[in-house]
Amino acid sequence: MTQTAPTSTASPQAPRRPGRVHRAWFAAAVGFVTIIGAAGFASLPGLLIEPLHAEFDWSRGTIGFAVSVNLALYGLTAPFAAALMDRFGIRKVVAVALTVIAGGSLATVWMTASWQLVLFWGVLVGLGSGSMALAFAATVTNRWFTARRGLVTGILTAAGASGQLVFLPLLSWLVEHHGWRPASVTVSLTALAVVPFVWLLLRDHPADVGLAPYGGVYAPKPEPVPGAARRTVGVLLRATRTGPFWLLAGTFAICGATTNGLVRTHFVPASHDHGMPVTTAAGLLAVIGVFDVVGTIASGWFTDRFEARRLLAVYYALRGVSLLFLPMLLGPSVHPPMVFFIVFYGLDWVATVPPTIALCREHYGQDGAIVFGWVLASHQVGAALVAFLSGVARDAFGSYDLVWYAAGALCATAALMSMVIRRPGKARTPAAVGAP
Known part of the structure; x- marks a missing residue:
């Protein structure tokens, strides 16, 4: 495919001097608030399992299947969303995604059969959420920042945790006192309210406002990249011929399995099995969100300064140890060891x-955001499998204990895989050059 020359039809010919605060930080702030506003969809699944089981008598495996469809589509949509943002712009893709999330969440209010839960929450919310979140964060970071990318990535990733902190206590209170339907409506209205914020305040590229990326040099805004689907698949095919891709995809699949698939989806019902009130368990998840903000921003700071693969090995090893101890900590009340966990x-x-x-x-150079989208797909496939299998295990064994131990073992495997990833300078391949 022939590369087209960049054009500056949407941007000034000469760059402007940035103000005292570079506009890139404003773009990061808009992205942060947008991800917070859309985070309600990630907070709700774990709160729906018990109410839907009680009202419709659906098994936890059936409900877990709907959540797994949501998580899988979240991941599989992400790489195409990154390419669509190159084709149509960030604002349009994110605005449409938020509208789809709002519609899918609102439609669940009128469902009467389990297939409708799969369609509305699994398919629609999954497609919408996959078109933003981490793919959105990676694209904003790559376009607006050359310096401080690790720090900004940590900040935008932490936005999801901040949203969890904001929404989990509110949604759990609504579910406990008014039922699950008002909680679904709240998620829908919040996602819809963010749409004008994105449309009016976010810009697709630094050249739109005549600036260079933060820490970089000015370049005119490139033409839209056609053939988004073809480009996305092409990047995948090139990346799959390299070893680092499979190691990153495998470790990130385990990451998704042990976070979104297991803890976010099943921590509340597992705690409830041990006599803990739902609101208390949801509050503990919200506290996880508080410290997640600190940990993720710190991780971004570390990533700018230390070798990334070694950081991954440490993170997965520590996570595995903590999950192995969790079955011994669950109980009807909150005690100091649980707080430490x-x-x-x-x-x-x-x-x-x-x-x-x-x-x-x-x-993978300029294709890094799309490659990360595919790595994120593996994250969500791992999350989807464990969300479903954990529900099945709970139905079969009456306890989540076996699931926690298996998750700890998976994390140990991910730590070893991280150390096998070669340094970028030793792994330059045709895929690493990045095709137009």
Whole structure:
């Protein structure tokens, strides 16, 4: 495919001097608030399992299947969303995604059969959420920043945790006192309210406002990249011929399995099995969100300064140890060892994201955001499998204990895989050059 020359029809011919605060930080702030506003969809699944089981008598495996469809589509949509943002712009893709999330969440209010839960929450919300979140964060970071990319990636990743902190206590209170339907409506309205914020305040590229990326040199805004689907698949085919891709995809699949698939989806019902009130368990998840913000931003700072693969190995090893101890800590009340677990696990929750994005960027150049989208797909496939299998295991054994132990073993495997990833300078391949 022939590369077209960049054009500056949408941007000034000469760059402007940035103000005292570079506009890139404003773009990061808009992205942060947008991800917070859309985070309600990630907070709700774990709160729906018991109410839907009680009202419709659906098995936890059936409900877990709908959540797994949501998580899988979240991941499989992400690489195409990154390419669509190159084709149509960030604003249009994110605005449409938020609207789809709002529609899918609102439609669940009128469902009467389990297939409708799969369609509305699994398919629609999954497609919408996959078109933004981490793919959105990676694209904003790559376009607006040359310096401080690790730090900004950590900040934007932490936005999801901040949204969890904001929404989990509110949604759990609504579910406990008014039922699950008002909670679904709240998620829908919040996602819809963010749409004008994105459309009016976010810009697709630094050249739109006549600036260079933060820490970089000015370049005119490139033409839209056609053939988004073809480009996305092509990047995948080139990346699959390299070893680092499979190691990153495998470790990130385990990351998704042990966070979104297991803890975010099943921690609340597992705690409830041990006599803990739902609101208390949801509050503990919110506290995880507090420390996740600290841990993820710190991880971004570390990623700018230390070798990313070693950071990943440490993060996965520590997570595995904490999960092995969790079955002994669950009980009807909150006690100091449980508080220690919540703090420790929260610091590690998505600390893996900044070094994973950095490795994708270092190994695959300008295709790094799309490659990360495919790595994120593996994250969500892992999350989807464990969300479903954990529900099946709970139905079969009456306990989540076996699931926690298996998750700890998976994390140990991910730590070993991280250390096998070669340094970028030793793994330059045709895929690493990045095709137009």
